[in-house]
Amino acid sequence: MITSVLVANRGEIARRIFRTARSLGLSTVAVYSSADARMPFVDEADAAVHLPGNTPGETYLRSDLIIDAARRTGADAVHPGYGFLSENAAFAQAVLDAGLTWVGPPVDAISSMGSKIEAKKLMAAAGVPVLAELTPAEVSADDLPVLVKASAGGGGRGMRVVSRLEDLAAEIDAASAEALSAFGDGTVFCERYLASGRHIEVQVMADRHGTIWAVGERECSIQRRHQKVVEEAPSPLVERIPAMRPRLFDAARKAAAAIGYVGAGTVEFLADEDGNFYFLEMNTRLQVEHPVTEETTGLDLVELQFAVAAGEHLPPEPPPTVGHAIEVRLYAEDPLHDWQPQTGTLQRFALEREVRVDSGVEDGSEVSPYYDAMLAKVIAYGPDRTAVARRLAGVLQRATIHGVGTNRDLLAWVLRHPAFLAGDTDTAFFDRHGVAPGPDDAVVRLSALAAALADAAGRQARTPVRVPSGWRNLVSQPQRKSYRYGDVVVEVEYRLTRDGLTVAGDTALISLDCGHVVLEVDGVRRSFDVAAYDGLTCVDSSLGSVALRPVERFVDPAAQVAAGSLVAPMPGTVIRVGVAVGEVVKQGQPLLWLEAMKMEHTIAAPADGVVSELTVEAGQQVEVGAVLAVVGEET
Incomplete structure (x- = not known):
């Protein structure tokens, strides 16, 4: 019997799990990094344990510290949320070995889906449609374009689209390096790339007694950098092709049954406009976009996770899907400048509460460079998709968000775009339509x-x-x-x-x-x-x-930098340096790579010239505005 749950996560998802735990009469425990010490989720828990340090590697990825925190606070269960250790089979096993209840799927199921390469083989054997895997050595010009993908992770990390055969080797090396940094495993593979596919996923819920639900589908096709921005349920594509839904649900249930799945999970597919679909991956955890399924079914998926973890039976069938829900991810980023993350103090954060807001921040919260750039999820529900989209756009437009730049205007623009309202929402949406212009x-x-x-x-x-x-x-x-x-x-x-x-x-x-x-x-x-x-x-x-x-009338000379200086556009970590002092470079040539908020950013030469100064090295943490290098004239 669960009485106290430690949430091995932070921000919005920690607050979301606490909310359900309190409604069930459970006590709650938070763990927090130094950077998160003043975030709302820490104060909302009944008890909180500090994990010294800032980076995920020092804090939220330390399974030993998290299990020790559970012991010290008397927690008898651990909920991993999403991201961090949520799909780490070794962590799940360590939780069980410590005598705690793991609010998640079986360890073997997590392991089965941990490698995308092995997962696709399992799914093919179970009769689930898959895209053929290509080893890098066998990719030919006829296979292009291909998608290079990390085997061990997701979220757009370690992923590259390759359209020219001569670029393949370099992109594989870059994807592998990024995957190694993000997931500790540099294994990558290739598959055929559908430039204008639809990202469709099915929410599954299974108990220990053999009942497997397919709880409706979601469409998450509008993405930037292979990461979702807008999610909705049900899918406009599946609504247009009614015969597609039974096939999708059958494939999702087969996928779950093939690995003996228990708990909440999501089976993701890539579909074309004719309703053909192919297995992408299975997320063995709660998804970021789970609220749209909750809004259209009336379920509390977190409550069901607790029930299944306690050994309870699911009813034979899930409730039907009614109405339409749309969720947008409010990110601290600048879409007009290559989705550059934004950091700083969120001075004011207020949205109308006529919609659901799952947020990790409030007035005065500090947006740090150490974690994902998502500030909140904003979700609207109603009987009609078009009315829901327009209402959500209006709420975003009227929101008061001061101190940190966000993608708020982009989201409102998408929701009002004729292509979106028509249901034309494939993964190439931003490639085809661009992004919202700034104010004139x-x-x-x-x-x-x-x-x-x-x-x-x-x-x-x-x-x-x-x-x-x-x-x-x-x-x-x-x-x-x-x-x-x-x-x-x-x-x-x-x-x-x-x-x-x-x-x-x-x-x-x-x-x-x-x-x-x-x-x-x-x-x-x-x-x-x-x-x-x-x-x-x-x-x-x-x-x-x-x-x-x-603009100040009198400028401090100490704040000025030399001509040709390349400055850090955000706080972050230098992960690679591609040049040396004295090297001749061309305009646009990548010189350094920064990592911030789970994204990799390229710092390129502003003009032809020679690198006259290089002030950083790989592994170094830099603040916004720090001079990284200076490119001078060749003479």
């Missing part, structure tokens, strides 16, 4: 004007003598204030007159206080909410959200 120049300028006016009003309110800066007895020059938006500097003007603050041109100031500005342009009135933080001003309006950085 007019919106940025109007937001900057609102920010400057709110700043001026705030300074007036704080000034003991009511003669504000810039006041003149006669008409003189306007006040000017500059903001940086990305790489662009925006300068705006306003005047201080006997009647107060005014603006010129076709823009009229209607009302103003420190945090709220109403402007009218060409007869259209709009409201702007302005929030100022140290070095950052955030402006929210119906035109969108704009994050501005005030």
Whole structure:
């Protein structure tokens, strides 16, 4: 009998499991790294144990420390969540050896699916459709394009698409190196690449008594870097091809039965537009996107995990799927700059609660470079797919998210895109349609004007003598204030007159206080909410959200870097250095590779030249803005 559960995870999924555990009357235990000491999940647990260090290797991947924490706190069960050790058979066995209940599948089932190469052989033998595996040596021009995949992991790590035979060897080496770093196993294989396939998966739930449920399917085709961004249930493709669902469910049940599966798991398939599908992998754990299945079935999958772990029987059949649910993953990243992760303090985080928000953060949370960039999952449910998509887009657009850049605008754009609303959602969505553009120049300028006016009003309110800066007895020059938006500097003007603050041109100031500005342009009135933080001003309006950085009038010379300097765009770890001092390089040539938030990022030469300085080495941790190398002219 389970009375206390330790969740061997962090963030959003830890909070999600705690929520169900509390409803079942179980006490909860958290483990946390130094970087996570002030995160919400730590305070929400009944007890918490510190794992010294920051990186996953020092903390959440240390099975010995986690089991010791369970012993010290009196926990009698361990739930792994997803990621980290959730699909590690050795960890599952260690939990059982310690006399604890493992809230997960049998150790042998985890081992069977741990190698994608061996898993595909098992599935083929069980009658599940698979794509033929290709060894790197046998790939020919007729096989192209191919996908190089890590055998031991997922999440887009160790994965490369190869379209030219001459690139194959180099991409295999790169994928193998990334897989070795991420999973401790550099084994890779190749398979035929379906450039515009559909990613369809089936949620399974099985008990110890032979009952196997296929609990509806999900579609997760909209991806970036082979990682999911938007997930929904049911699948638009399967809805269009009704005969596909029984075949999918039958294949998923066969897959689970072939390995004696028990608990919650997901069988993933790659499908084409005609309804043909092929086994990709089986995730022997709870999936990130499990909420859409919960919303459309009324099930609590975590509660079922606890029940199955305790030996309870499942009913003969699962409940039917009703309505439609869509989940979006809110990431701290910049889609317009190669999905670059964003770090820093999340000053404000507020979404309307008319939808489900599974979040790992709150106001004041620190987004660190050590873990996945996902801040929250936002899920909407209703009877109609189009209405659900539009409602979810509106909630995202009205969200207040300050301090860290996110993919919020991209998600709202996807949900309103005609192709998405038509159900045309294959894995090449972003390749075909691009990504959401940022706000246009007019919106940025109007937001900057609102920010400057709110700043001026705030300074007036704080000034003991009511003669504000810039006041003149006669008409003189306007006040000017500059903001940086990305790489662009925006300068705006306003005047201080006997009647107060005014603006010129076709823009009229209607009302103003420190945090709220109403402007009218060409007869259209709009409201702007302005929030100022140290070095950052955030402006929210119906035109969108704009994050501005005030430009200081006097720049600290120590903050300047030499021309040709390559600086770290984010905190991270240097995993490879591809050049040496004195080496001649070409514009765009990769020079260094950084790893941050479970993603690999290439730092390339900004121009032709020679490497005159190299300030880092492999394995070194760097902060954002740190100079990594300098590329000077060849002369």
